[in-house]
Amino acid sequence: MRDPLFEFLLRQGDNTLILSHRISEWCGHAPVVEEDIALANIALDLLGQTQMWLGLAGEVEGMGRSSDDLAMLRDAWDFRNAILVERPNGHFGQTMMRQFLFDAYHVELLSELVNSSDARIAAIAAKSLKEVEYHVERSATTIIALGDGTQESHARMQAALDNQWTFAGELFETDAGDETLNETGIAPLPSSLRSRFDARAKAILGAATLAIPETSFAHSGGRSGKQHSEHLGHLLTQMQWLQRAYPGATW
Amino acid sequence: MVAHPDIETVWQWLDEVPDPEIPVISLVDLGIVRDVAYSGNVLSVTLSPTYSGCPATRVIEQDVRNALGAHGVEQLVINQQISPPWTTDWMSEKGKTKLREYGIAAPSAKGQPEACPLCSANGVSLVSQFGSTPCKAHWRCDTCHESFDYFKCI
Numbered sequence: 001m002r003d004p005l006f007e008f009l010l011r012q013g014d015n016t017l018i019l020s021h022r023i024s025e026w027c028g029h030a031p032v033v034e035e036d037i038a039l040a041n042i043a044l045d046l047l048g049q050t051q052m053w054l055g056l057a058g059e060v061e062g063m064g065r066s067s068d069d070l071a072m073l074r075d076a077w078d079f080r081n082a083i084l085v086e087r088p089n090g091h092f093g094q095t096m097m098r099q100f101l102f103d104a105y106h107v108e109l110l111s112e113l114v115n116s117s118d119a120r121i122a123a124i125a126a127k128s129l130k131e132v133e134y135h136v137e138r139s140a141t142t143i144i145a146l147g148d149g150t151q152e153s154h155a156r157m158q159a160a161l162d163n164q165w166t167f168a169g170e171l172f173e174t175d176a177g178d179e180t181l182n183e184t185g186i187a188p189l190p191s192s193l194r195s196r197f198d199a200r201a202k203a204i205l206g207a208a209t210l211a212i213p214e215t216s217f218a219h220s221g222g223r224s225g226k227q228h229s230e231h232l233g234h235l236l237t238q239m240q241w242l243q244r245a246y247p248g249a250t251w
Numbered sequence: 252m253v254a255h256p257d258i259e260t261v262w263q264w265l266d267e268v269p270d271p272e273i274p275v276i277s278l279v280d281l282g283i284v285r286d287v288a289y290s291g292n293v294l295s296v297t298l299s300p301t302y303s304g305c306p307a308t309r310v311i312e313q314d315v316r317n318a319l320g321a322h323g324v325e326q327l328v329i330n331q332q333i334s335p336p337w338t339t340d341w342m343s344e345k346g347k348t349k350l351r352e353y354g355i356a357a358p359s360a361k362g363q364p365e366a367c368p369l370c371s372a373n374g375v376s377l378v379s380q381f382g383s384t385p386c387k388a389h390w391r392c393d394t395c396h397e398s399f400d401y402f403k404c405i
Binding site: 035038042044045048049051052119122123124126128130131134138 | 300302303304305306333334335336338378379380381382383384385389403405
């Protein structure tokens with residue numbers, strides 16, 4: 001089995017990297033300029049967090065790989081992000097729903113990681129948490145505005161929720177590596193974050209007049225790397241294009 | 252041992268290096284210079300990033316290098332420190348005043364601008380929590396109706 005700490009750090013860095021790339025696809029395309037700027041700013045925060053997580057992952061691995069190497073020189077099967085974040089943006093409401101589901105998980109995770117027994121993880125979490133508190137505030141506000149908006153926006157947001165809810169469950173999947181990290185106080189069990197996520201989701205989606213789908217099914221395969229969706233490969237060909245076309249190119 | 256400029260002088264030099272995004276305030280005003288120290292003849296300057304993805308971080312390092320180089324500092328090490336995370340509480344009062352004069356509302360414990368930095372009216376409304384740079388939010392004055400940047404608290 002791979003080192004659970006390395007695996008954990010890849011999961012953090014890959015979630016923030018892939019989501020950052022996805023939302024940066026909106027740059028220049030968002031419905032209004034304020035949203036364009038907000039999405040680009042959030043993408044930037046997530047990219048900065050990626051540098052910290054993957055930087056530490058490379059350090060822990062001890063093979064001399066930098067955060068750039070890990071981001072640009074791995075193929076789909078080595079990525080450990082949840083499937084939720086690699087899914088296509090769809091319309092703006094769909095993107096914001098995915099953002100809310102991720103932010104609502106992310107803020108709970110980081111709130112626990114600030115107390116990690118690993119000081120390096122606690123430091124990254126403390127830095128990231130300040131940013132992510134703003135992310136969740138914005139995505140929640142937007143979800144409420146669109147869900148409790150017009151008939152059209154309400155219908156689209158309900159469809160966006162129905163479409164993505166079953167991808168949120170993977171964020172709370174817990175394996176043997178997670179158990180090991182939990183025993184040493186490095187990271188909480190993902191499953192332990194579920195009830196607080198559910199409470200926030202219920203409150204915000206309720207205020208947005210949206211109904212949470214009645215299913216406990218959850219797609220799986222991203223955080224284990226066993227089966228990403230077909231979308232990740234396409235995303236990587238774009239994100240990694242320069243390194244693939246010109247191996248070793250630097251600024 | 253070669254004589255080197257004292258720590259206080261180095262701080263003064265750093266206080267003359269403008270923030271690349273908001274050039275009216277210095278890096279010291281912004282509160283991102285955490286430490287200045289010597290190890291033998293090597294000067295080490297420790298900086299904290301404002302936001303983890305702030306694109307100015309690299310530019311700031313280069314600016315520090317250039318400014319201290321111009322004062323004759325040859326042996327310089329720049330460290331980045333993320334813990335404790337940078338907070339707007341570390342911004343100087345001088346910096347906050349300069350921000351207001353420049354038209355940017357200073358961070359406030361209220362969690363929102365104290366007043367419009369342009370006409371000083373009290374009624375202001377949030378446009379977006381994300382503004383022209385990662386560290387700013389976008390607000391609008393209810394009186395003069397101009398939109399302005401607010402340096403948000405983190």
